[in-house]
Amino acid sequence: MNWFLRGIKKGVVTEKRFPEVLWPSTLEWREKGEVKCPTGAISGGEWYPNKCVFCRHCETALSPTGKPLGFKVEKEEPTFKKSFYLYPIDVGTCGGCNVELRLISSPQYDMTRFGIFFTNTPRHADALVVMGVLSPRMEEVLRRAYDAMPEPKLIILLGVCALSGGVMGVPPDVRGDVLIPGCPPTPESILRALVKAKGGEGI
Ligand code: SF4
Numbered sequence: 001m002n003w004f005l006r007g008i009k010k011g012v013v014t015e016k017r018f019p020e021v022l023w024p025s026t027l028e029w030r031e032k033g034e035v036k037c038p039t040g041a042i043s044g045g046e047w048y049p050n051k052c053v054f055c056r057h058c059e060t061a062l063s064p065t066g067k068p069l070g071f072k073v074e075k076e077e078p079t080f081k082k083s084f085y086l087y088p089i090d091v092g093t094c095g096g097c098n099v100e101l102r103l104i105s106s107p108q109y110d111m112t113r114f115g116i117f118f119t120n121t122p123r124h125a126d127a128l129v130v131m132g133v134l135s136p137r138m139e140e141v142l143r144r145a146y147d148a149m150p151e152p153k154l155i156i157l158l159g160v161c162a163l164s165g166g167v168m169g170v171p172p173d174v175r176g177d178v179l180i181p182g183c184p185p186t187p188e189s190i191l192r193a194l195v196k197a198k199g200g201e202g203i
């Protein structure tokens with residue numbers, strides 16, 4: 001029980017590692033074949049993870065490598081090392097990204113051991129987690145949420161819809177500091193990206 005009380009008092013990380021994530025995996029060319037990509041994730045012989053929804057329509061030409069799909073942290077903010085408050089905003093999702101994001105608060109992933117929390121107001125938020133393609137009515141909501149946040153602040157684009165529009169539409173017109181591909185991204189990759197963004201050593 002001591003470790004639990006120590007963790008409550010000092011924010012000690014009680015567990016650091018996850019099992020290696022094998023899915024979603026990056027893709028690579030296998031052989032020549034017909035490519036039917038609905039999102040334009042394959043172009044000029046290149047595969048673009050920020051556009052891939054892993055529908056497998058290209059499986060005659062591309063195959064999984066087994067290497068986990070990565071994320072990109074353009075800007076770290078060590079100010080948030082001890083506590084990092086997230087305000088999720090759904091600007092037009094199918095619901096998939098929302099479910100995976102919610103899972104990082106489950107006992108299995110337990111984001112609080114890394115000092116990561118949700119808040120229900122942008123005024124208390126350190127990072128805006130944007131999910132989905134931009135529906136016109138959410139444009140103003142997104143802008144007001146961003147304006148209400150104190151500095152410094154990060155924008156996290158979660159899922160292919162927010163990154164590139166996926167199969168559903170156009171992405172929100174915002175520059176992301178943290179880019180997390182996947183359709184949807186796994187809780188592991190979300191948590192790893194968040195820990196890195198708050199200036200952690202990575203897990
Ligand atoms: S899995 Fe689907 S979205 Fe991804 S590259 Fe293949 S066809 Fe395109």
Ligand code: SF4
Binds near residue numbers: 053161162166183184
């Ligand atoms: S990225 Fe995929 S799971 Fe996430 S909102 Fe778009 S379609 Fe749904």
